[in-house]
Amino acid sequence: MDKLIITGGRAISGEVRISGSKNSGLPILAATLLADAPLHICNLPHLNDITTMLALLRCMGVGVTIDEKMCVEVDPTSINDFTAPYDLVKTMRASILVLGPILARHGVANVSFPGGCAIGSRPVDIHLRGLEAMGAEIEVDEGYIRAKSKGRLKGAHIFMDTVTVGGTENLLMAASLADGKTILENAAREPEIVDLCNFLVAMGANIEGIGSDTLTVYGVEKLNGCTYSVMPDRIETGTFLTAAAAARGRVMLKDTDQHMLEAVLLKLEEAGAHISTGPDWIELDMKGNRPKAVSLKTAPYPAFPTDMQAQFTAMNAVAEGTGTVIETIFENRLIQIHELNRMGANIKLEGNTAIVTGVEQLKAAPVMASDLRASASLVIAGLVADGQTVVDRIYHIDRGYECIEEKLQLLGANIRRVPS
Numbered sequence: 409m410d411k412l413i414i415t416g417g418r419a420i421s422g423e424v425r426i427s428g429s430k431n432s433g434l435p436i437l438a439a440t441l442l443a444d445a446p447l448h449i450c451n452l453p454h455l456n457d458i459t460t461m462l463a464l465l466r467c468m469g470v471g472v473t474i475d476e477k478m479c480v481e482v483d484p485t486s487i488n489d490f491t492a493p494y495d496l497v498k499t500m501r502a503s504i505l506v507l508g509p510i511l512a513r514h515g516v517a518n519v520s521f522p523g524g525c526a527i528g529s530r531p532v533d534i535h536l537r538g539l540e541a542m543g544a545e546i547e548v549d550e551g552y553i554r555a556k557s558k559g560r561l562k563g564a565h566i567f568m569d570t571v572t573v574g575g576t577e578n579l580l581m582a583a584s585l586a587d588g589k590t591i592l593e594n595a596a597r598e599p600e601i602v603d604l605c606n607f608l609v610a611m612g613a614n615i616e617g618i619g620s621d622t623l624t625v626y627g628v629e630k631l632n633g634c635t636y637s638v639m640p641d642r643i644e645t646g647t648f649l650t651a652a653a654a655a656r657g658r659v660m661l662k663d664t665d666q667h668m669l670e671a672v673l674l675k676l677e678e679a680g681a682h683i684s685t686g687p688d689w690i691e692l693d694m695k696g697n698r699p700k701a702v703s704l705k706t707a708p709y710p711a712f713p714t715d716m717q718a719q720f721t722a723m724n725a726v727a728e729g730t731g732t733v734i735e736t737i738f739e740n741r742l743i744q745i746h747e748l749n750r751m752g753a754n755i756k757l758e759g760n761t762a763i764v765t766g767v768e769q770l771k772a773a774p775v776m777a778s779d780l781r782a783s784a785s786l787v788i789a790g791l792v793a794d795g796q797t798v799v800d801r802i803y804h805i806d807r808g809y810e811c812i813e814e815k816l817q818l819l820g821a822n823i824r825r826v827p828s
């Protein structure tokens with residue numbers, strides 16, 4: 409397993425381009441399975457979760473052709489297998505997103521039951537209950553979700569007890585081909601859901617309430633091919649901004665959008681960052697000042713995103729003052745604290761709350777990544793620690809960040825990847 413070696417203390421300053429969104433590209437690639445014709449998806453990020461999803465499509469017989477700009481042609485008409493196998497699903501839980509589209513388009517789907525992961529149990533009960541409400545027959549057998557429907561799925565009125573991004577996406581995709589009207593209440597409103605809705609509409613879907621917590625879908629008989637460019641990655645954007653804030657530096661991020669992470673930008677300004685924005689860029693400048701600690705509580709969009717919590721915990725670790733970080737979405741998503749404390753941070757854990765008292769300087773140490781965003785927080789800590797930090801198990805980080813060390817090198821960081 410590769411490692412990242414980071415020598416801290418370098419000024420972080422420069423310009424990077426933000427890649428396409430992982431968490432929009434994954435549901436959009438799954439949604440191609442709904443169509444009756446080939447589609448072109450552009451601006452996909454070149455990272456492991458996307459290549460896993462492409463491998464999943466290929467193993468079902470779907471045609472996948474990638475050009476040099478990571479623009480992908482997907483031809484779902486050649487599908488010949490409706491099974492998402494365990495060996496792929498176990499590496500990427502988001503494979504569950506093919507369940508709704510395959511079932512809606514072909515009336516049968518077998519998807520390996522996604523297990524939990526480091527951050528929580530990650531149930532899919534809301535996905536399954538919603539599909540049953542649309543007329544699907546679902547059983548779980550030998551670790552597989554086996555779903556079938558006699559004829560088309562039927563429109564239904566569904567209230568999701570918990571705001572779930574994946575659940576909203578799966579049911580939205582299934583509803584787009586169902587017979588009749590589906591109302592999804594208490595739907596997730598993340599920008600990635602809006603991007604998926606826009607993609608489905610480009611394919612010919614009929615959706616009302618896009619961007620709201622109530623989505624009304626009038627099912628159509630077929631969905632067509634189209635060409636679509638995936639939105640920028642708001643979490644990669646937030647990660648580089650937070651790294652620059654922790655390192656008292658200055659970054660210019662291109663091909664991004666200020667409107668998809670307003671809660672994060674406001675928190676960074678509270679930490680003392682000077683932020684300016686344009687139509688497709690965001691600049692953050694700390695003017696060499698140490699960040700001020702901020703308190704935050706994660707919650708569904710438009711509140712502060714759980715995917716940015718670990719990065720802010722790392723920034724708070726070297727900030728002036730004390731910040732309280734409350735994680736409300738996942739039951740075990742404060743795990744990076746133990747590694748940060750090994751680097752000299754002063755963080756107390758009380759249930760789902762981390763009380764972070766900033767220290768002037770962290771100390772380099774060998775640390776181990778445990779999940780995608782926790783890995784990012786360890787990289788941020790390494791950038792500001794005194795000495796050489798070795799981050800192990802960085803396959804976690806490769807799942808969600810495209811060429812992270814190259815981009816950080818462009819920002820002046822002393823970071824390199826070594827095979828272990």
Ligand code: EPZ
Nearest residue numbers: 431502530531532533534535570572573574575715737780
């Ligand atoms: C998506 O995961 C993202 N992944 C996650 O990003 C993100 O952290 C999460 O949404 C929350 O924003 C992708 O988009 C690929 P959820 P998802 O269903 O859909 C509970 C990253 O770092 N729940 O919104 O799996 C669940 O336990 C990843 O890029 C049920 O109870 O998250 C959790 O507490 C990590 N029953 C809450 O909802 C269900 O059927 C939110 O989970 C489904 C979810």
